[in-house]
Amino acid sequence: MNSGPLITGPMGTVGPTTTSAERLAELIGADTLHAPMYASLASGIQGLVRDGRLGVGVRLPAERELAAALGVSRVTVSAAYGRLREAGWADARQGSGTWTQLPATSGVVAAWVPGGERDGTLDLSYAAPPGPPEVADAYAQALTELPRHLGGHGYTPLGLLALRTRIADRYTARGLPTTPEQVLVTCGAGGAVSAALRAVLDAGDRLVVEHPVWPNALDVARELRARLVPVSRDLDSGSGFVTAVHRAARQTSARALYVVPDFSNPTGATLSEGDRRSLVISMQQQEVTVVADEALADLALDDQESLTPLAAHGRPGTVLSAGSLSKAVWAGVRIGWLRAEPDVIARTAAAASRDHGALSLVDQLAACALLDVLDVVVARRRVQLRAQRDALVAALGEHLPEWGVTVPPGGQSLWCRLPAGVSSSVLVDTAEQLGLRLATGSRFGAGHAFDDMLRLPFTAPVPDLLRAVELLVAASSACAGRSPSTPRRHLV
Known part of the structure; x- marks a missing residue:
């Protein structure tokens, strides 16, 4: 049974089909409950389902067990479960307890993507910012260019060559010489990060992650059954973060590191040029592959000088770089990319093509137009x-x-x-x-x-x-x- 990410340390896991009373009590936090207790408990469980920490279709603990774990009465837990069932967040199954579910009108998808739009909310x-007018212009231009591509089959497993060339040119301009053969076009930065992690991790491998961390990286780790090694990072971490990553990777024999070098989501932390060099050299020495999520690299707000990509500081193959247009331009443009060595690109392209065939040619043509005016x-x-x-x-x-x-x-x-x-x-x-x-x-x-x-x-x-x-x-x-x-x- 797949029970989610294996987290190194005392934090434990939540499985997709059942959860223990102790684990649920830990997630809720007994000290967060307040009067009326049953309503507060129901709200806490609902919140866990809403943000994905407690999956849909998970069997909740028996009332007596959860009551003991939280230090509340069984009547409180029973009333909380009843409230969840009435609101559509749980369902009682004859002889098998209470299971989580989503209300039909919740607008929640229980994953790290936005829910449906609701009036007044x-x-x-x-x-994600609103889209600029250049998006509409780019798609209009893409449609004018589409007819000259209609004579072909329309599949671009690596991505449109014109688009990969533009992406490679931007890396080169930032101090990382890159050819189109080192670029794979993906479905957003999420597709690039997922492809990179799948390329370097096997089940049970240890993955060092900055902490807090972008939730989708955790979701991919869950699917891959990676063992997470969280390393604290905030705006003031600086070289201390690099030192902590070095120590964590060495002590756990980590296989890979996931990091956002520029304006990390959610903290906004950024690695200096010196810290970038030290981090990459450290991981290189330990044969730890770095997955660098650079989707936010263009969003410096205080007139700072542009920093070089992480991969510029290491040997070829040390760093896999992910980027996209979704943050700087618009999330509705689902074009991202992975920058890596050609052998890695070939492997990940083959795996990606099995998953989704190929990306929309119109979207890629529009991305070409957007990259031309990206600055x-x-x-x-x-x-x-x-x-x-x-x-x-x-x-x-x-x-x-x-x-x-x-x-x-x-x-x-x-x-x-x-x-x-x-x-x-x-x-x-x-x-x-x-x-x-x-x-x-x-x-x-x-x-x-x-x-x-x-x-x-x-x-x-x-x-x-x-x-x-x-x-x-x-x-x-x-x-x-x-x-x-x-x-x-x-x-x-």
Whole structure:
């Protein structure tokens, strides 16, 4: 039975078909429960299903066992399970207990992708900006160029040569000489990261990951049955992170490292040029393959100098580099790429073609047009994100001054420390009831971690961000035991 990622250390795992009372109690956190206890418990379980930490179709522990693990009465657990069944988040099966499920109208897909749109809900559960006008122009141009490709079969297993050439040229301009043969076009950065991890990991291999970490990397590790070795990283880690990765890789005989060198999601942490060199040399010496997720590399917001790709500091094959247009341009353009040595590209292309055949030729033609104007798009995007970041930081400082907010030098989100005693899971559930959808902090952790943190993307327009702070003020009041009330004044 596939029971999810194997996490080195005391954090444990959650399986896809059953979960123990002790594990569920750890995920919920007994100290986060509040009156009425049954409603708080139901909310906690619902939140775990919503953000993917507890799968759909998982059998919940027996009432008596969970009550003992949480230190509550069996009546409380029974009432919580009943509330989940009434709301459609669980189902009782004759003779086999209570199982998790999704309500038909939840808009949740129980994976790290946005849920469906809902009227009146401000969705900041993902970090993705609106599309610029160049996207429509690019697709119009793609359609004008499509007829000259119709005489062929339309399959491009490696990706359109014109697109791979443009991607290779951008790497070369950044200080990493690259040929089209070293580029594989993928379905977004997620496709590139997945392809890279599949190329280097076997079941049971140890994978060092920055912590907190982009959730999709955890999902791929779950599928591959990798053993996760989390290494703490934040804005102030600097060379300390490199030292910790070196030690973790050496002590665990790790096979690979997953890292976001530029403006890590969610912390915004960036590796300096010196730290990049030290990290790659360290991994090279230990024969650890680095998977570098560089999807956010273009989003420096404070006029910093551009840094070289991680792969520029190591021997060929030491680093596999993933990138995409989804962060700098628009998530609706599902074009990403993997930069690696030709033998790795050939292997991953063969595996990818078995999964999905080939990518849309129209999308690839549009990506060519977008890469031709990418510098213009990125320059405007940086101005927008900088203004939105600063507005969100100012609003949080004024209206939620007890929150710990560190300003990142780039990227798309703030990683906020919540006040003592405030649970991210409870806050997110409360905020959604008020019309604000967010991701829990623990979605970015391996195991039960970061329930005291919250990611706030600043990819939405300023009025929406100010409205989000307004709703967070109300949600925070409700979580503190007070009834949510209409804010005293609007922030817009």
